[in-house]
Amino acid sequence: MIRIDNLKKAFNGFQAVDGITFNVSPGEVLGFLGPNGAGKSTTMKMLTGFITPDSGSVSLCGFDVSNDPVAAKSLVGYLPEGAPAYGDMTPLNFLSFIADIRGLLGKHKTSRIDEVIHLLELQSVCNRPIDTLSKGFKRRVGIAQAILHDPQILILDEPTDGLDPNQKYQVRELIRGLAKEKIVIISTHILEEVTVVCTRAIVIARGRVLADATPSELEARSRYHRAVCIDLVDVPEEDAVTALESVAGAARVEVSSDHTGLYTVLPEPNGNLLNAVHDLAIRKGWNVQELFMERGRLDDVFRQLTTSNLGEPEKESETSNGEAA
Amino acid sequence: MNQTGVIFHRELNSYFSTPLAYVFIVIFLMLTGVFTFYLGGFYERRQADLMPFFMFHPWLYLFLIPAVSMRLWAEERKTGTLELLLTLPVSLKTAVVGKFLAAWVFTGIALALTFPIWMTVNYLGDPDNGVILAGYIGSWLMAGGFLAIGSCMSAATNNQVIAFILTVVICFLFVVAGFPLVLESFQAWAPSWLVDGVAGLSFLTHFEAVSKGVLDLRDLLYFLIMIGVWLLATAVIIDMKKAD
Numbered sequence: 001m002i003r004i005d006n007l008k009k010a011f012n013g014f015q016a017v018d019g020i021t022f023n024v025s026p027g028e029v030l031g032f033l034g035p036n037g038a039g040k041s042t043t044m045k046m047l048t049g050f051i052t053p054d055s056g057s058v059s060l061c062g063f064d065v066s067n068d069p070v071a072a073k074s075l076v077g078y079l080p081e082g083a084p085a086y087g088d089m090t091p092l093n094f095l096s097f098i099a100d101i102r103g104l105l106g107k108h109k110t111s112r113i114d115e116v117i118h119l120l121e122l123q124s125v126c127n128r129p130i131d132t133l134s135k136g137f138k139r140r141v142g143i144a145q146a147i148l149h150d151p152q153i154l155i156l157d158e159p160t161d162g163l164d165p166n167q168k169y170q171v172r173e174l175i176r177g178l179a180k181e182k183i184v185i186i187s188t189h190i191l192e193e194v195t196v197v198c199t200r201a202i203v204i205a206r207g208r209v210l211a212d213a214t215p216s217e218l219e220a221r222s223r224y225h226r227a228v229c230i231d232l233v234d235v236p237e238e239d240a241v242t243a244l245e246s247v248a249g250a251a252r253v254e255v256s257s258d259h260t261g262l263y264t265v266l267p268e269p270n271g272n273l274l275n276a277v278h279d280l281a282i283r284k285g286w287n288v289q290e291l292f293m294e295r296g297r298l299d300d301v302f303r304q305l306t307t308s309n310l311g312e313p314e315k316e317s318e319t320s321n322g323e324a325a
Numbered sequence: 326m327n328q329t330g331v332i333f334h335r336e337l338n339s340y341f342s343t344p345l346a347y348v349f350i351v352i353f354l355m356l357t358g359v360f361t362f363y364l365g366g367f368y369e370r371r372q373a374d375l376m377p378f379f380m381f382h383p384w385l386y387l388f389l390i391p392a393v394s395m396r397l398w399a400e401e402r403k404t405g406t407l408e409l410l411l412t413l414p415v416s417l418k419t420a421v422v423g424k425f426l427a428a429w430v431f432t433g434i435a436l437a438l439t440f441p442i443w444m445t446v447n448y449l450g451d452p453d454n455g456v457i458l459a460g461y462i463g464s465w466l467m468a469g470g471f472l473a474i475g476s477c478m479s480a481a482t483n484n485q486v487i488a489f490i491l492t493v494v495i496c497f498l499f500v501v502a503g504f505p506l507v508l509e510s511f512q513a514w515a516p517s518w519l520v521d522g523v524a525g526l527s528f529l530t531h532f533e534a535v536s537k538g539v540l541d542l543r544d545l546l547y548f549l550i551m552i553g554v555w556l557l558a559t560a561v562i563i564d565m566k567k568a569d
Binding site for chain 2: 082
C-alpha cells in the first residue's frame with residue numbers, strides 16, 4: 001500500500017508538485033500521465049526518497065520515506081528517468097553490485113540474476129560494458145536492476161522509452177505478469193500503454209492531479225466515446241453528411257480531412273448510434289468499407305485535461321538527470 | 326560484505342576498468358622519480374633517507390589528487406547514477422564513506438608502488454626505515470585530506486573541470502598556509518595565536534612533522550579530523566543539491 005499525502009515541492013520558486021494526494025493498493029498498475037514538466041518525475045523522485053518533499057508525506061507499506069528511508073527503499077524497485085547505470089560495468093557486474101547492495105546472498109543472488117537476465121533477454125550483452133550498449137539494452141538493464149530483488153513496489157519512469165515494438169510488448173507483458181500481488185507505478189508519454197498495461201491512470205499537470213480513473217473511464221470522457229465511424233465509397237459527401245446528421249441520437253458529424261469518405265458520427269450523451277447508422281447504410285444502399293464504434297480517444301481526453309482551464313503553456317521544470325549519452 | 330564494502334569494491338574496480346588508474350599511476354611514479362632525483366638532489370645529498378622524495382608530495386598531490394577526486398560525485402550527478410545510488414537502500418553516509426575509501430585506497434596503491442625508491446635507498450645506505458614508514462603514513466594521510474576536500478568540491482558541481490579547479494585552489498590554500506613566506510607575512514602584524522592557528526591548519530606543517538619520523542597523535546588527528554569534516558560537508562552538500 002502506498003499512501004501519498006499532500007505532497008509539495010518547489011524548485012527556485014517554481015511549484016513543480018503542488019499538493020498531490022493518492023493511494024495505491026497491491027495489484028494495481030498505476031499509469032502516471034502528464035505533459036513534460038508536469039511534475040511526474042519529481043513525484044516519482046519523492047516517492048523513492050531521492051528528493052525530500054517541502055511538505056506532505058509518502059508512506060510505502062507502512063514505512064515513511066523521510067523517517068525510515070532505508071527500510072522504505074528496500075521495498076522499492078526503481079527505474080529512474082533515462083535508466084542510468086554505471087557505464088564502465090558490464091550488465092552482469094552491475095546486477096551483481098545491485099544484488100550485493102540489496103543484500104541478496106549466495107544461490108539466491110545467482111539465481112535471481114540469471115532469472116532477470118533471461119526475462120529481459122540480456123544474455124547476448126552480459127559481458128559488454130553498459131556504455132557500449134544500445135538504448136534499448138540500456139533500458140532493459142535498468143528494468144532488470146529494478147526487479148532484481150522481486151520488490152513489493154515497482155516504480156518505472158518511462159520504462160518503454162527507446163524500445164522497439166517487440167521489446168515494448170515484452171516489457172508490458174513483464175509488467176502485467178508482475179502486477180498480481182504488487183504495486184506498479186509507471187510514468188509514460190505513450191497513451192496506448194496506459195490502455196494496455198494500467199488498471200488505473202492519474203493525469204497530472206502543473207503539479208496537480210487532474211484525473212484519477214481507470215483507462216476506460218478516461219476514454220469515456222472523450223467526446224469520441226461511442227462515436228460511430230463509417231467509411232463510404234462513391235457516396236457524395238453532402239448526401240452522406242445530411243443523412244448521418246438525421247440519425248436519431250446523432251449530435252454532430254465530422255468529415256475526415258485526410259481520408260475521403262470517412263465520417264465520424266458523434267452521439268448525444270449516452271446515445272447508441274451503431275445500429276441506427278447500420279440501418280441507415282442498408283436503407284440507402286451505401287457501399288460501406290468499414291463501420292465501427294470508437295471506445296474514445298485517450299489523447300483527446302489528455303489534451304482536454306491538460307490544456308483546458310489551465311491557461312498559459314507549461315514551463316519546463318522537471319529535473320533531468322537522465323540525459324546521459 | 327557490508328554495504329560500505331560493496332560500494333568501495335565497485336568504486337575501486339571502476340578506477341581500474343578505465344585508463345584513469347593506469348595513467349594516474351604512471352604519471353605519479355614518473356613525477357616522484359623526477360622530483361626525487363633531479364629537483365630533490367637524492368644522490369647529491371649523500372644521505373640515506375627519503376626526505377627529497379617526501380618533500381615534494383604536497384605539491385604533487387596538489388595537482389594529481391584533484392584529478393582523482395573530481396569524478397567522485399560530479400560524474401554520478403552527470404550520468405544520473407546518483408539517483409540510482411541514493412534510491413538503493415543505503416544511507417548517504419555509507420555511500421560517501423565507501424566512495425572516499427576507494428579513492429583513498431587507490432592513492433595508497435599508487436603510493437605503495439613507489440617502493441623501488443625505498444629499495445634503492447636501502448641498497449645505497451642504511452636508512453632509518455621507521456622514519457620512512459612514518460613518511461609513507463603521513464603522505465597517505467595527507468592524500469586523504471586532499472581527497473576529502475576534492476570529494477566535497479565534486480559534490481558541489483556536476484562539472485568535473487570546475488570540481489578540479491576548486492579543489493586545486495582550496496588545497497593550495499591549505500598547503501601554503503604553512504609556508505614560511507605566508508607565515509612571515511602574518512607575523513608582521515598578527516598576534517602569535519593567529520599565526521599558530523594558520524600554521525596549524527596547514528597540510529605542510531603537519532606533514533613535515535610526520536615525515537621527519539615524529540608520529541605525534543595531534544598530527545594524525547589533524548588529518549583524520551580534516552577527512553571527517555570534509556566528508557561530512559560532502560554529505561550535507563549532496564543532500565542539499567540532490568534535486569538540482
